[in-house]
Amino acid sequence: MLKKRIIPCLDIKDGTTVKGVNFEGLRNAGNPIDLAKKYESEGADELVFLDITATIEERKTFVELVKNIARELSIPFTVGGGISSVEDVRKMLEAGADKISINSSAVKNPYLISELAKEFGSQCIVVAVDTKFVNDEDWVFIKGGREMTPLKTLDWAKKVEELGAGEILLTSMNGDGTKNGFDLRLTKLISANVNLPVIASGGAGKIGDFEDVFNLTKATGALAASVFHFGEIGINELKNELKNRNINVR
Numbered sequence: 001m002l003k004k005r006i007i008p009c010l011d012i013k014d015g016t017t018v019k020g021v022n023f024e025g026l027r028n029a030g031n032p033i034d035l036a037k038k039y040e041s042e043g044a045d046e047l048v049f050l051d052i053t054a055t056i057e058e059r060k061t062f063v064e065l066v067k068n069i070a071r072e073l074s075i076p077f078t079v080g081g082g083i084s085s086v087e088d089v090r091k092m093l094e095a096g097a098d099k100i101s102i103n104s105s106a107v108k109n110p111y112l113i114s115e116l117a118k119e120f121g122s123q124c125i126v127v128a129v130d131t132k133f134v135n136d137e138d139w140v141f142i143k144g145g146r147e148m149t150p151l152k153t154l155d156w157a158k159k160v161e162e163l164g165a166g167e168i169l170l171t172s173m174n175g176d177g178t179k180n181g182f183d184l185r186l187t188k189l190i191s192a193n194v195n196l197p198v199i200a201s202g203g204a205g206k207i208g209d210f211e212d213v214f215n216l217t218k219a220t221g222a223l224a225a226s227v228f229h230f231g232e233i234g235i236n237e238l239k240n241e242l243k244n245r246n247i248n249v250r
Helices: 032-042 063-071 086-095 104-108 111-120 153-162 184-193 207-216 235-244
Strands: 005-013 016-021 024-030 047-051 077-080 099-102 125-134 137-142 147-152 167-172 198-201 221-224
Touching: 005 032, 005 198, 005 235, 016 032, 032 047, 032 063, 032 235, 047 063, 063 077, 063 086, 077 125, 086 099, 086 111, 099 104, 099 111, 104 111, 104 137, 111 125, 125 153, 125 184, 137 153, 147 153, 153 167, 153 184, 167 184, 184 198, 184 207, 207 221, 207 235
Parallel strands: 005 047, 005 221, 047 077, 077 099, 099 125, 125 167, 167 198, 198 221
Antiparallel strands: 005 016, 016 024, 125 137, 137 147
């Protein structure tokens, strides 16, 4: 059985780590390089770096910043934001990323997933799925949560698996930044219906939320930002407590 992973996330805007609620109202959360070093030393299993305005601003992720963060890390490092081609992925991997995350570009051209998996291997390709519960259905959103698509979340998750993705990063927009707990209904639905590792994201507020998402769904990873950035939960403390509660963390 896969050991559960604790994954801090750096949402980057203009070179600075930011955090909002429901994808809005961003506030400064610190220097990304300092945070990356801190999380590695505290025992994070992986780190995710998302350049959250790259797609909207139609530019590429900051290669130099990726290089500078990668130099400080020995844990797996996933990078996303504005990635839309084989060449973009190659640049990120050369800069030190271990995996790349695609979202809007995969929705617009689903066969990009297959192309990237073929070129770099499925283990390298994470598809980020930003999803919102609207009118009693889960819908996929793109462009940093600004644009609703006609894709139902479960259908898209199955399609992503079929096309060769290695992992799904599932973010509940309803839960994002609220600290009310992970969206267990959504995470359970998606993780039970695909054979890919699913990282739950959006809503972590306390240690019990991590316990619930691991006990009540098939998620293999739990991602959080503000509770780590603002010192509300320490990663060491979290992992020790989860072990005490018989959850098989790394």
